[in-house]
Amino acid sequence: MEKYSAFGLLRHALSGHRRWPQVWRSAELKPNYDAVVIGGGGHGLATAYYLAKEHGITNVAVLEKGWLGGGNTGRNTAVSRSNYFYPESTRFFEHSLKRFETMGRDLNYNIMFTQGGVLSLAFSRHEMEIFRRWATAIQVQGVDCRVMGREEVSEAVPLLNMSPHARYRVYGGFMQQRGGISRHDAVAWAYARAASSLGVDIIQNCEVTGLNISDGAVRGVQTTLGTIRTSKLAMAVAGHSSVVAGMAGIKLPIVSQCLQAMVSEPIKPCFDHVVMSPQVHCYVSQSDRGELVIGGGADTHPSYGQRGNLPTTESVLNAVTEMYPAFSRLKLMRQWGGIVDITPDASPIVSKTPVNGFYISAGWGTGGYKAIPAGGETLAYTMAHDRAHPLVEPFSLARFAQGRLVDESAAAGVAH
Ligand SMILES: Cc1cc2nc3c(=O)[nH]c(=O)nc-3n(C[C@H](O)[C@H](O)[C@H](O)COP(=O)(O)OP(=O)(O)OC[C@H]3O[C@@H](n4cnc5c(N)ncnc54)[C@H](O)[C@@H]3O)c2cc1C
Structure with a gap:
């Protein structure tokens, strides 16, 4: 692997990038693999990497219908945190944050992981009371988190409208200082390069169109590039979880909705933290390039349209300009959407399925970017041992039939 230095960068720039090394190998699709992962997003790539690195399973293919990271992994607002409410969630997301x-x-x-802290704002005394309980639940798990009063919030976010007459009057909040943002493409590329160097074949422009299943077990997949035989198959296809699971005759308790994000024109550094406003449905951070990165609640109706509808854009921006009046003078540069797969308890599914050899990573909803390392690691373990990794035992597909929900809707940070 080439060493990256300032001199190397200059040399490549001056030579028109002619000898710029490929980050991952261009692989030819083989007819047989020990394991196949559908979906070249962060979860699929991380799963392939951990299969090779932790379990010595290197004859693996990742099949991606478009380009790597072209799904939600390249569309999110890149927030990582582990301040979930229930111990099983905190344990899982804290493990992932440590990996980040x-x-x-x-x-x-x-x-480019910057741990500037994630601050959630409370807009009523009642919400503040819930935040205190929530913060205590997290601290009991040994995870960093502190409750902040109105004055402290005002100091931390000077641009916030703290007027007592503000439409959204801030009462206080709670901060996880180790939370932060990173570069989402880099996470996908990092796992792709690492997996590829261990022997994993990464195949882009290869859509899975059907699954070969007989006697209750996976035998292979049909793709636009041909049929592949395998006895271990995982899907990590976010917005299309129900479609691919449907190929195995499995009906998932998932609703697919568009989630939007947008960025402003770049400005000087003025916003140190990720500031979330769960009741008002907007959150803001500032990227290294100076753009304000803005997110909000999911669009209100199920859809596979990856664009987002205007009323949701407007309501998110209304909230932003009410809360940060100075931002009303900024131009919006880009807006986009991704399809998120939402479960009834807003917790993920990392699980075996009723089909032998078929495994599933889904239901990450609005919050699966932060879960990429732990999601990949636990899915790889589950595939290698045909037994759930202890961290994801609570997140089985069976929990919906058994009524063992892990309801993290409040901790999701945005409305769905
Ligand atoms: C606007 C927005 C903001 C978000 N913000 C955050 C955030 O700040 N923090 C956070 O933690 N999470 C966030 N999320 C959620 C997060 O992005 C996702 O949960 C996560 O990226 C899911 O990763 P994945 O690898 O499972 O899916 P994806 O990255 O979507 O990858 C799935 C891949 O599967 C491919 N695929 C689908 N069907 C097939 C098929 N039949 N054959 C082959 N390939 C197929 C797709 O092309 C896609 O590339 C956000 C999501 C959106 C949309």
């Missing part, structure tokens, strides 16, 4: 903290070193790739 060392990912740059572990994968030798700069993912």
